[in-house]
Structures are given as structure tokens and as C-alpha cells.
Amino acid sequence: MDIAQNAALVVVDVQKGFEEVDFWGTRNNPAADDNIAALIDVWQSTGRPVVFVRHDSVKPGSPLRTGYEGNGFKEYVERRRGKGNGAELLVTKSVNSAFLGTPDLGAWLREAGISQVVLAGIQTNMCVETTARMGGNLGYEVVVAFDATYTFGLEGPFGWRQSADELARASAVSLHGGGFAMVVTTEDVLTAAK
Template sequence: MDIAQNAALVVIDVQKGFDDPVHWGPRDNPAAEENIAALIDAWQSTGRPVVFVRHDSPKPNSPLRPGQEGNDLKDVVASRRGKGSGPEVLITKTVNSAFYGTPDLKEWLDAVAHGDAAEGQGRQLVVTGIQTNLCCETTARMGGNLGYEVFFALDATHTFDLEGPEGWKLTAQELARATAVSLHGGGFAKVVTTEELVAAASS
């Protein structure tokens, strides 16, 4: 796996509000935050671009709404902001995709991270964060549609059990697996591990 020097790490919604088990229910992958930290460290130590994303929920009952502690980035991420020698940005959003936020992610990537890279060349994204099957998956799908080569760090994401129509329920682990199959099998992204990404970025 080749990771370009200008490959951007997109760290999605690693916020304190997701630590509320009453609101969200059971989660998967307790190692997610550790792996997210390892990716940030690898990107910052090699001068690669890092995008931090924060969800400012407009829902009145959301733990992620602005003006409360749950909206803040978790310490594992907040303590690392600004520590790299490469370009960094904070994007805020109110929907699932990080491409619909402020400032505009695509404009920032094209101008700052990828510069004059030709369409489809040297335009890589690595997606990590919370939740696997929602904001992370949506951002990865849009990135693939926009022509970026997307790497999805599945073990550096996590999600929660969820209930859909007809009372259908899927566990967090089942949802994560479905995301991996959809993204990888559908050609939107390459599903990879943190270990693989750190090794590639360090080589």
C-alpha cells in the first residue's frame, strides 16, 4: 500500500458526547480511540495533512449539540490538534458528510493538501472516527464519488447498535461489517487496518 505524502487523514466526530451510553447504547471496538491516536501521530510526525471534523448537531436532545461539553472533541484528539508540521484544519458540520461543512472540505483538500495534483492522481484520503456506518461511511462514499482514492481505517472507527424499520436490529459489529463490505466491495474505498496505514506512512 502506497500512501502519498499529501494523503489527508480525516478524523471525524471524535467527540465527548459519544461517551453517553444511555443515549447511544452498546458500542463496538474499544480500541478505536487508541488507533485514531496512532494514525494522527503517524500523520503529524511525517508532516501530512490532517482534517479534524466536529459535528454540531441541530437536534435539541443530541449530546453533540453546540454549547455543551459533549460537543467538544475528546481529549485524545483535542490534545493532538496543532502538533503536526503539516497543514491542519477544523471543519464543522451539521449533516453526515464531512464534505458538507465549514470550511468546504473539497476546496481545502484541493487547495492546501493536494495542491496541483491531477484529478485521480495523488489525491488520497484516509477516513477514521465516529460513527463507522454513518458519518464515516457517508464521507468515504462521497470521497470515492468525487474521485479521491479513499482508505477506510475500519479498526479506527466505532459505532453503536441500531434499530431500523420493522423492528430490525443490528449490533454495532454487524453494522461495521456491513459498512466494510459495502465500501470495499462496492469500490468506494479500500478497507484497511491502522497497522497497515502507519507502516505505509512511515516507510
């Protein structure tokens, strides 16, 4: 796997509000935060661009709502912002895709001549997956560092319930098998990026 020298790391919604277990339920992938931190560190040390995406929920009571402490980035992410040698961008959004936020992520990537994006963050099957699908549709080479993402169990129609692991696996299969993105491990990405 090749990671371009100007590949953008897009860190999706790594916010304090996702720590509220009573709201979200049980998460998967306990190593995800360490993996996200490792990706940011390598991107910053190699001068690659990093995009930090923040979900500004418009839903009352959401742990990610604007003005609530849960809207802020987790401490390890906030501590790293502004520390890299490469370009950095903050995108805010109120929908699932980082490509539908402010400022326009696609325009920023095109202006910088970036065609490859590496995704990490929260939630695997929501904002990470939606951003990956849109990125693939827009013609970007999308890489998802699967173990640098996590999600929570959900109940859907007909009383169907899937665990966080089941949802994450289904998301990985859809993205990779459907040709939207290459789904790999953090170690794969770090090895290729160093």
C-alpha cells in the same frame, strides 16, 4: 498499499458526546481510540495534513449539540490539535458528510493538491461511511482505517436490529466491495505511512 506523502487524515467526529452510553448504547471496537491517536501521531510526525471534523448537531438533546460539553473533541484529540508539522484544518458540519461542512473540505483538498484521504472516527456506518462514499464519488482515493472507527447498534424498519459489529461489517463490505473506498486495518495504514 501506498500512502501519499500529502495524504490527508480526516478524523471524523471524535467527540465527548459519544461517551454517553445511555444515549447511544453499546459500541464496538474498544481499541478504536488508541488507533485514532496512533494515526494522528504518525500523520503529525511525518508532516502530513490532518483534518479534524466536528459534528455540530442541531437536534435538541443531542449529546453533540453546539454549546454542550459533548460537542467538544475527546481529550486525546484536543491535546493533539495544533501539534503537527503539516497543514491542519477544522471542519464543522451538521450533516453526515464532512464534504458538506464549513469550510469546504473538497476545495481545501483540491487547493492543496491532495487526492488521497484516510478516514478514521465515529460512527463507522454514519459519518465515516457517508464521507467515504462522497469522497469516492468526488474522485478521491479513499482509505478507511476500519479498526480506527466505531459505531453503536441500531433498530431499523420492521423491528430489525443490528449490533454495532454487524453494522460496521456491513459498512466495510459496502464501501470496499462497492468500490467507494479501500477498507484496511490501522496497522496497514501506519506501516505504509512510516
